[in-house]
Amino acid sequence: MESHNLKLLGLSQSQLENIAIQNGESAFRGRQIYQWIYRRGISKIDDITVLPKKWRNSLLEKRITVGALKEINRLKSEDGTIKLLLQSEDNELIETVGIPTRNRLTICVSSQIGCSMGCRFCATGKGGLQRSLKTSEIIAQFFAIKKAFKRAPSHVVFMGMGEPLLNIGQVLESIRCFNKDLDIGQRRITVSTVGVINQLPKLGELAIDCLGSAQFTLAVSLHAPNQELREALIPSAKQYTLDCLLKDCRHYIHLTGRRVSFEYILLGDLNDQVEHAEELANLVGGFQSHVNLIAYNPIVEETFQRPSKNRIYKFMDRLEERGVAVSFRKSRGLDKNAACGQLRRLHI
Numbered sequence: 618m619e620s621h622n623l624k625l626l627g628l629s630q631s632q633l634e635n636i637a638i639q640n641g642e643s644a645f646r647g648r649q650i651y652q653w654i655y656r657r658g659i660s661k662i663d664d665i666t667v668l669p670k671k672w673r674n675s676l677l678e679k680r681i682t683v684g685a686l687k688e689i690n691r692l693k694s695e696d697g698t699i700k701l702l703l704q705s706e707d708n709e710l711i712e713t714v715g716i717p718t719r720n721r722l723t724i725c726v727s728s729q730i731g732c733s734m735g736c737r738f739c740a741t742g743k744g745g746l747q748r749s750l751k752t753s754e755i756i757a758q759f760f761a762i763k764k765a766f767k768r769a770p771s772h773v774v775f776m777g778m779g780e781p782l783l784n785i786g787q788v789l790e791s792i793r794c795f796n797k798d799l800d801i802g803q804r805r806i807t808v809s810t811v812g813v814i815n816q817l818p819k820l821g822e823l824a825i826d827c828l829g830s831a832q833f834t835l836a837v838s839l840h841a842p843n844q845e846l847r848e849a850l851i852p853s854a855k856q857y858t859l860d861c862l863l864k865d866c867r868h869y870i871h872l873t874g875r876r877v878s879f880e881y882i883l884l885g886d887l888n889d890q891v892e893h894a895e896e897l898a899n900l901v902g903g904f905q906s907h908v909n910l911i912a913y914n915p916i917v918e919e920t921f922q923r924p925s926k927n928r929i930y931k932f933m934d935r936l937e938e939r940g941v942a943v944s945f946r947k948s949r950g951l952d953k954n955a956a957c958g959q960l961r962r963l964h965i
């Protein structure tokens with residue numbers, strides 16, 4: 618591993634031991650770094666005072682840093698949700714969100730800066746993709762949220778900016794780190810995707826290689842019960858049809874032994890009628906799956922409407938009548954630019 622200009626967050630204990638050895642110290646120094654960055658949450662090499670000062674200086678000269686991100690804005694909603702805007706070393710802006718409940722703190726991490734998928738209902742998709750995030754930048758979001766809440770996140774969802782399946786390597790490395798170094802069970806981690814052609818089988822296979830097993834939850838965003846409506850909402854659906862996506866989901870379930878969650882964003886008068894619920898039930902019937910309904914969060918660039926409560930309940934009822942496991946995810950942080958990518962767009 619090239620040890621110039623290196624970020625330490627995201628590296629395993631054995632990788633840190635190797636870095637210590639490559640830089641003229643014993644493996645023990647690597648274990649000390651591991652303890653101080655993951656257990657104590659230290660964000661600067663110079664603050665790891667257990668390391669000899671001379672060695673700390675030599676690491677800094679080689680531009681080896683922990684990799685923490687600078688917080689440049691923070692919004693707190695009445696429900697306690699905190700959205701942070703973080704700045705990368707190359708001055709890009711990364712959104713991350715902490716969503717607290719009594720028993721858990723969920724962090725919604727970004728996997729890319731911007732996004733190339735262009736989903737019509739999403740603020741992030743409006744500005745295109747800047748670049749994918751490195752593992753250190755994904756893990757740094759955890760520590761930024763931990764600092765904001767003064768407690769560690771218990772659950773991780775890859776539902777922030779970006780399409781995780783276009784950054785699979787770094788996403789899996791991050792899951793390894795969340796799981797092994799930050800003690801978050803794989804089953805408390807969710808990877809959400811709108812689907813990218815050929816990437817679902819790859820995710821399953823690489824996850825088994827990298828993590829030993831793929832026990833995290835895969836959440837696939839359907840958002841429409843038929844091909845025509847899906848194409849109107851998600852441009853990439855033209856190349857990656859619903860039939861192919863569902864076939865890949867079945868393959869993923871077979872490969873990993875895990876059920877898949879389907880996400881469905883309810884857009885008023887567009888995909889929220891009982892007939893749509895019927896179509897959706899036909900689509901996912903017989904699947905080992907769960908459907909999560911989400912009410913649309915308005916963004917300025919589009920005129921989509923939030924669905925009425927009545928429509929939401931009727932939609933849910935119909936799915937339940939058809940034997941589909943369903944839940945409704947309440948929007949959190951609605952008073953503070955809740956939709957993914959909105960805070961960043963106010964700053965660019």
Ligand code: SF4
Nearest residue numbers: 732734736739742779
């Ligand atoms: S919904 Fe997700 S995949 Fe679609 S544009 Fe937004 S960030 Fe990208």
